[in-house]
Amino acid sequence: MSDGAPFPWLDMACTLALVGGGVFGMEMWARWAHKALWHDFEPGWSLHKSHHEPRVGPFEANDVYALVNAIxxxxxxxxxxxTPSLAGSLCFGAGLGITLFGIMYMFIHDGLVHRRFPVGPIADLPSMKRIVVAHRIHHTEKYGGVPFGMFFGPQELEAIGAGPELDRLVAEAEAASKRAAAAGSSSK
Incomplete structure (x- = not known):
């Protein structure tokens, strides 16, 4: 732009639209792939089943799926x-959206839900508590594995009539968390 060319507003708008679209699209892709390719398709399950078993060490075979999307x-x-063109802007926006989804997924799924690393205060957000409980319901296989999505997991449960159970389990988790915090502060 130092050559006097106008600012590429269209390129920027398309890039930003595809960042958001990439994040949303990845939730839809992950939801479909999780069920169709990782649970219902035997070769996919052979890797994914490591995620439904107790982990030994810091990694599990299921971690390969992160690379499948990262590359x-x-x-x-x-x-x-x-590539300084509209096509380049579109590709960059889509790639950045996929990357942002991956970062969010890693923090929520691996950090918050499965406690592979600390995530800080996001654990206290009500929406995060619902996502955590929804994913834990997935691991019980109670509803045939539903929810298969992560961020829309609570909505998947509500769509099949499991919303009241989700609400009950979230309330139980909050009560247990408050009891643990009270016990911790009284022992000091």
Whole structure:
């Protein structure tokens, strides 16, 4: 732009739209892939079942799926970064959206739900508590594995009539958390 060319507003708008679309699209893709490719398809289940079993060590075979999404995201970002055109902006936006979904998923799923690392105060947000409980319901297989999505997991449960159970389990988890906090403060 130092050559006097106008600011590429269209490119920026398309990039930002695809960032948001990439995040949303990845939730839809993950929801479909989780059921169709990881649970219902035997070769996919052979990797994913490690996630439904007790983990030994810091990694599990299921972690390969992070790379399956990261490699195309990096390719889209790289192509978009080196291609100064609308097509490049679109690719960069899609790659960045996929990457942002991956970061959010890692923090919520691996950090908050499965406690593979600390996540800080996001655990106290009511919406995060509902996501955690919804994913724990997935691990019980009570509703045939539903929910298969992460961020829309509570809505998946509500859609099949399991909303009241989700609400009950969230309330129980909050009560247990308050009891643990009270016990911790009284022992000091």
């Amino acid at each position: 195309p995201a990096m390719g889209l970002c790289l192509y978009g970064f080196i």
